[in-house]
């Protein structure tokens with residue numbers, strides 16, 4: 323027994339010695355925070371640090387009081403019952419918020435300096451966003467009962483970060499409830515650096531710390547060694563890239579187009595299987611839509627029934643028949659790099675609006691219309707009727 327105690331003591335001392343050597347190291351927030359997966363009662367806060375850390379978010383209603391008016395509960399980056407302390411990519415899901423309500427928040431990461439054994443971890447310096455020298459970060463939850471909701475759409479940026487920044491300069495994000503990234507933000511994603519440098523850092527710089535990203539996967543998000551990690555940066559409680567949410571009495575349907583060529587194409591190197599993926603998505607879609615909702619807007623990167631490429635043809639077999647039966651008011655797409663408006667017809671029972679690769683769209687969903695302003699290369703104003711219910 324004495325021998326066991328001695329070994330444990332030595333182990334603890336050894337761990338402490340390691341921690342002492344490292345405990346004064348600084349920790350930095352290197353990217354973010356960016357908000358994603360906003361709904362009426364929750365949002366996910368994401369950020370990156372240069373060292374592993376224990377991380378949390380403090381949140382408070384933006385009720386006119388200073389952030390320092392009270393202590394705020396900590397919402398930890400935790401998974402499966404354990405606070406994650408060995409990661410540099412941090413994610414905190416805030417739940418139980420009030421719909422249509424403005425909040426202040428602050429992120430914290432406390433460096434994990436060492437780890438002796440079992441759960442004897444050693445935590446060091448803490449870094450956070452400022453609430454004193456600059457205003458606290460803020461966000462507003464979506465409101466399913468609101469009369470209107472406003473959003474902006476960017477797509478097919480293909481890593482042109484400077485072009486994305488130019489488009490963002492033309493947007494008043496204070497008048498925007500969320501920003502849709504509607505696919506193909508890069509052509510391939512080979513590393514985390516490409517993800518940040520290609521577009522995500524610009525989003526953080528321009529809006530994403532306070533206006534949430536709605537991430538819609540395009541076909542090019544499926545390419546590159548790092549494509550398998552994209553989900554980690556835009557997690558969703560469903561575990562999927564496709565899902566639905568509600569705002570302004572409208573059901574928003576976020577769909578995933580998959581790849582555009584046959585899975586066996588030489589370009590996919592033998593690792594694509596999007597036919598079964600789209601079939602699973604269709605089975606989900608047939609159950610997912612709220613039959614009580616008469617107002618519906620769909621985001622799908624590849625506009626169906628506009629070409630004879632395999633991805634398009636397979637979307638026509640899988641998702642389109644369900645959408646045609648589902649009171650869709652408008653589909654918003656990209657992919658072709660050319661503006662187009664396809665009116666409802668016998669094949670597709672709703673309008674498809676296709677944004678080009680150098681324009682953005684401001685969209686306001688009101689009581690009985692969806693108003694779209696396209697800015698950038700194209701400059702157009704469009705209006706679509708939407709069911710009043």
Ligand SMILES: [Fe+2]
Nearest residue numbers: 506540541657
């Ligand atoms: Fe595309």
